[in-house]
Amino acid sequence: MKKLKVIELFAGVGGFRLGLEKTGVYEVVWSNQWEPGTKIQHASKVYEARFGSKNHSNQDIAEVPISDIPDADVLVGGFPCQDYSVATTLQNSKGLIGKKGVLWWSIHRILSEKKKKPKYLFFENVDRLLKSPSSQRGRDFAIMLKSLEELGYAVEWRIINAADYGMPQRRRRVFFVGYHESSPIFTSLKNAEKTEWLHYTGTMARAFPVKKPAQITSSFVMEESLISISNTFNKNGKLSPFQNTGFFAKGQVITCKTFPNYDGKRVLLGDVLQNGDVTKEFFISQQNLPKWEYLKGAKKEVRTAKNGFTYEYSEGGMVFPDVLDNASRTIITGEGGKSPSRFKHVIHTSKGLRRLTPIELERLNMFPDNHTLLEGVSDTKRAFFMGNALVVGVVMKIGESLNYQHRQT
Numbered sequence: 001m002k003k004l005k006v007i008e009l010f011a012g013v014g015g016f017r018l019g020l021e022k023t024g025v026y027e028v029v030w031s032n033q034w035e036p037g038t039k040i041q042h043a044s045k046v047y048e049a050r051f052g053s054k055n056h057s058n059q060d061i062a063e064v065p066i067s068d069i070p071d072a073d074v075l076v077g078g079f080p081c082q083d084y085s086v087a088t089t090l091q092n093s094k095g096l097i098g099k100k101g102v103l104w105w106s107i108h109r110i111l112s113e114k115k116k117k118p119k120y121l122f123f124e125n126v127d128r129l130l131k132s133p134s135s136q137r138g139r140d141f142a143i144m145l146k147s148l149e150e151l152g153y154a155v156e157w158r159i160i161n162a163a164d165y166g167m168p169q170r171r172r173r174v175f176f177v178g179y180h181e182s183s184p185i186f187t188s189l190k191n192a193e194k195t196e197w198l199h200y201t202g203t204m205a206r207a208f209p210v211k212k213p214a215q216i217t218s219s220f221v222m223e224e225s226l227i228s229i230s231n232t233f234n235k236n237g238k239l240s241p242f243q244n245t246g247f248f249a250k251g252q253v254i255t256c257k258t259f260p261n262y263d264g265k266r267v268l269l270g271d272v273l274q275n276g277d278v279t280k281e282f283f284i285s286q287q288n289l290p291k292w293e294y295l296k297g298a299k300k301e302v303r304t305a306k307n308g309f310t311y312e313y314s315e316g317g318m319v320f321p322d323v324l325d326n327a328s329r330t331i332i333t334g335e336g337g338k339s340p341s342r343f344k345h346v347i348h349t350s351k352g353l354r355r356l357t358p359i360e361l362e363r364l365n366m367f368p369d370n371h372t373l374l375e376g377v378s379d380t381k382r383a384f385f386m387g388n389a390l391v392v393g394v395v396m397k398i399g400e401s402l403n404y405q406h407r408q409t
Contacts, residue, residue, distance in 0.1 A: 003027040004403065007069060007118065009061060009077035009107065013046045013372055013385050015365065016076045016122075019395025025403045030070050032057040042381055046374050061106045066113040074402075075110070078124040078390055079103045104144060111151045120185070120402060121148070121178030124390050127159045129174055131240035138240035139233040145248040146226055153178040154189055154249035156197075157242075158204040162391040163327035164260035165208055168267040169364040171330050171391055175398060177203050185405045189247065194219075194254045198245055207401035210245070210258035217256040222248070270324030272363035273347070281338060283354040284346065291340035292353075296320035321348045328364050335361060336383025358382040366392040 004026050008016050011033040020026035028051070033044040044058040057064060080103055111117055131137045148155050157176035162169055179186040189197060195217050199205055220241060222229065234241060246255030284292060298317035304310045322328065322345050332343050335356070345356045358379050359369050365386050372382040 001025065004074055004120075004406070005029045005070075005072040006074045006076060007072045008032070009075065009110075010079050010103065011047055011056075012043050012078065012388055013367075014050060015367070015390045015392055016078065016124075016395055017051060018367065018371075019390075019392040020074075020076070020399045022392070022396045023399045023403060026074065026399060028055075029072055030055045030057070032059070032061050032064065034058060034060050036060065040376070042374075042377050043385060046372050046377065046385070049374050050371060061103065062109075066110065069110060069114075071114070071116045072118055074120045074122060075107070075118040076122040077107065079107065108147055108151075111148075117152065117180055117182070119180050119183040120406070121153060121155075122175070122395075122398065122402065123178075124173050124175050124395075127172045127174045127244075130157075130159070130242040130244075135236065136232075136234050137237045138242045139229065141240075141242055142222060142229050142233045143226060145253070146222055146224075146229055148178055149248065149251070150226070152181045154181075154186055154247060155179075156189070156202055156204055156247040157245070158208065158258070159244040160204075160208055160394055161260070162394050163266075165262045165394075165397075166264050166266040167327070167366065167391055167393045168269065168272050169328045169331065169391055171365075173390060173394070175204070175394065177398065177402060183406075185402075186249075188405065189249060194247075195256075198247070198254065198256060199258065202247070203398065203401045203405050204245070206404065207397040209261040211261045213256070217254060218243070219252060219254045221251055222253060223251050266327070268325055269322060269328040269345075269347070269364075272328075272360050273324075273349075274357055274359055278349075278351075278354060278357055282357055283352050288338075288340055289353070292346065293320065295340050295342040296346075318342060321346045321353055324348075331361055331364055331383075331387050331389075333384045333387030335387050336378075336380030358386075361386040365389045 006020060006026050006028045008028050008031040011017065011031045017028050017031070021028065031047065033041070033047050035041055035043060041058050048056055057068070130141050132140045145155055155176055155178045157174055159172060159174045161172045163171070179189060185203070192201060195213060197205070198217070199210055199213055241253070241255070243255040243257045245258040246253060296318040298315065300312065300314040302310055303313045324347060328345060334341065335344055346353055347356065358372060361383055362369060362371055367389070372385050
């Protein structure tokens with residue numbers, strides 16, 4: 001069977017690649033990873049150590065010539081959540097330009113300039129993308145949907161919490177798949193009964209089943225220009241019009257709230273713990289324990305700002321230590337290091353309280369053990385990588401479903 005060729009952008013340490021290649025039907029033919037403002041490109045070094053340096057680019061994607069990027073069937077990436085607003089400029093013949101340094105517009109540039117566009121797009125982002133910015137709820141996502149429509153794509157999205165489908169981490173992210181008008185799935189989507197597609201037959205629904213429709217599906221038209229959307233979309237609206245599930249095709253948004261439907265095996269935090277010895281630097285000393293307890297605990301106290309203003313600060317308590325009979329909380333980029341923290345994971349073992357090891361963090365994202373182990377890469381940096389990574393199992397399931405739709409149509 002001929003494999004689908006993939007371009008992987010903002011590759012990090014290769015989560016998309018791991019998930020797609022696990023299916024056996026995708027082949028990454030070109031990848032790019034660049035961390036701005038960083039002298040040593042640690043993530044790129046890890047990527048090359050695991051997958052090889054051939055066809056891998058460690059250069060600012062905004063400066064990579066289109067001629068250096070091969071044609072492919074699928075373009076994937078987990079790009080940063082930024083301000084996606086649009087501006088007009090006389091120097092730009094197309095009349096539109098995104099803010100400099102905003103990586104979404106690097107994707108847009110590639111898709112605009114590619115003569116042979118990828119049939120499919122597969123992106124990941126934080127779930128707040130659907131409701132940002134606060135002054136125009138949903139505007140940023142609307143800009144992305146409209147800009148992709150102008151390039152010939154219909155887009156399907158879904159917010160997925162990996163733990164809802166038995167995976168070991170409670171990590172909510174929005175995943176969206178684009179179908180170019182030249183692809184067979186585009187035609188299938190265009191002809192499908194819309195509610196049926198979102199709940200049963202679509203790419204996301206096949207990968208991650210949902211319960212029978214319980215919410216009213218809403219729809220609205222987005223025929224305005226990108227500039228108009230940027231300036232006026234949902235101005236001062238309190239809620240985003242985009243629900244956790246939906247698609248956008250030919251100017252029309254169809255969106256609804258769906259609920260996960262899963263009764264299979266669940267992997268828990270306790271299932272990913274390392275057997276055998278864990279080195280002493282991961283254990284919390286009696287001396288530091290009060291600091292951890294304070295940060296994790298509920299508090300209501302008067303604080304003073306730098307300008308002398310006093311205010312009452314309050315926050316609820318965190319579960320401490322973390323429970324082992326549930327999926328873990330979301331890994332954040334500050335997970336590593338010995339310093340006490342409200343958000344780092346702490347578990348109770350027979351030898352005392354300790355933080356999670358890099359291997360355990362990798363397992364929570366369903367990466368192979370020691371995927372990020374490399375000379376010169378600290379444990380703190382390895383934890384940072386996992387805070388930025390995605391859950392590989394989610395990518396694999398969507399990849400399988402996308403391939404199924406591609407082969408069926």
